[in-house]
Amino acid sequence: MQTVSPIDLAQVLSSGQSHRLVDVRDPWEFDLCRIAGSENIPMGELLGRLDSLSKEDPIVVICHHGMRSQQVAAYLDSLGYSNIMNLEGGVDAWSRVVDPEMPQY
Numbered sequence: 001m002q003t004v005s006p007i008d009l010a011q012v013l014s015s016g017q018s019h020r021l022v023d024v025r026d027p028w029e030f031d032l033c034r035i036a037g038s039e040n041i042p043m044g045e046l047l048g049r050l051d052s053l054s055k056e057d058p059i060v061v062i063c064h065h066g067m068r069s070q071q072v073a074a075y076l077d078s079l080g081y082s083n084i085m086n087l088e089g090g091v092d093a094w095s096r097v098v099d100p101e102m103p104q105y
Helices: 006-014 027-032 047-052 067-078 090-097
Strands: 002-004 020-023 059-062 084-087
Touching: 002 006, 006 084, 006 090, 059 067, 067 084, 084 090
Parallel strands: 002 084, 020 059, 059 084
Antiparallel strands: none
């Protein structure tokens, strides 16, 4: 499992590279704010939705501060997902460093 900073992720996304952005926060959190292009797969629903994730695709796991996503990323890594990244600092860091217009909570 790797980590990616908000600035590095913004550069990757602006370069057109394809990464799957999986936000593991609860739906109410996702409704408040999200990184464009991310999809909500709440942490509690992950086991039931593993078949929707390819083990080879680059996946960036996102949460509020980076702790839940770190747990999910480590779990996916242990299952053999080969290209997993955790967004350092989560959407909170993203909103402070990359997108100050994003609502914070």
